[in-house]
Amino acid sequence: MSGLLHFNPTELRGLRIFQALPEETLVELSKAGRLESVPAGHVLTREGEKPDFLHIPVTGMIELFSRYGDRETTLAMISPGASYSLGAVLLIEPYLESSRPLVPSDIASFPMETVQRLLQTDPLFAKALYTELGRTARGYLRSLKNLKLRTSLERLAAWILKTDIINGGKGRFRIGFDKRTLASHLGMTPENLSRTFAALKKQDIEIKGRDIHIIRRAALEQIAQLTHMID
């Protein structure tokens, strides 16, 4: 949790969530906000806590996770420019999930008071936030569908295809975090993920460490049909 710095309004517009905001609002946000670098694994917010800041990753990747007894699961991975825990911030209710960077990340934070004030006074800001909240809600609904409607083999195949597309569709990409987190994200154990990778490795993909190379895309597409309704 090193260097605490501020940013200029233009940098803020680079974040998807703030894209459509007028200069004036961005100036306000840049004054109140702060940016910090956080190492991987450092817990930023805990489930059950009352929200104090609206957090938006600027670089890196944030894992949202939760515990129940001695079990733990990954709920989502938040990329730069998206928000997280927005529901808690808008409703002023406790977080339902904890958060920590999966890799070293820069995170922008905006105090609740600023967010609440702008919500009341600035319709465009309100619209920006509820649009983002809509994306969040739909993201969780998609996760639920992915989990209830697909087997773990299908989830892995879909994840590989989707991640390749995000990375430019070159048929080669590198997993950006450790495989145990990927397993948890996909709703399986690390052992099972290993075996499922091994099953695909026979024919459809090559995998060496974290580098994945898609050999027979059609085979993956046959295992899991990507659809806008889930992916």
Next chain:
Amino acid sequence: MSGLLHFNPTELRGLRIFQALPEETLVELSKAGRLESVPAGHVLTREGEKPDFLHIPVTGMIELFSRYGDRETTLAMISPGASYSLGAVLLIEPYLESSRPLVPSDIASFPMETVQRLLQTDPLFAKALYTELGRTARGYLRSLKNLKLRTSLERLAAWILKTDIINGGKGRFRIGFDKRTLASHLGMTPENLSRTFAALKKQDIEIKGRDIHIIRRAALEQIAQLTHMID
């Protein structure tokens, strides 16, 4: 899909989502909205379709469900006063889920144009909707946690406890729909639900048809700890 009628502003305020709105907004809504009675099983909206109305059940219960190939699952059950598919309506993007009444239901519908116009012009209306959207997002997140962190026995025990509380905590209630839907909602097969009920029936509950009687609440609470973080 019988009788199409209108309502008065006061009736609208009875719906949780519209609770905090000024008379003026309710008048507008009541003019544009309509109310219809829909029989159980009649599909109201389909996943993939563009939204045309904001729907709010007034009586009964709406099931949100989705298909993937030949599989189908229940995603949520919407009680009177809550909204559904609000993300699609606010983002003007296709529904991710289909909807149908689980029992005969009265449903209020408001045209997209009215909703979009009020969103721009009426900050309180916007706030009412994003508050509801926040609840939706948190609801799906909770469902995801329930599914990933609990076994099916735990999910059933938690569901029984929670449903009893909703019904007044008397230790007796009636399942409001068929068990195959409950099974799908809880992420299991009907056969498995039957067996799981049978396991609880030995000691902890009595069940006859759709009537459930909790015998040893402490035993259920030991199986599944209800927590605001999930339930």
Next chain:
DNA sequence: TGGAAAACTTGACCTAAATCATTTGAAAAA
């Protein structure tokens, strides 16, 4: 650069849950 510590893989085994087949029970229709 050697060696400890993680991370990951593999194998053997077990358990939860799905599937298939049949029976029972209850509600609706004749």
Next chain:
DNA sequence: TTTTTCAAATGATTTAGGTCAAGTTTTCCA
């Protein structure tokens, strides 16, 4: 009431996935 139909329960079996226990590989430092 009797017959038909559908929902639910039960039994037998299979399968997906979890658990436990070694191995193996990679990463990270001292």
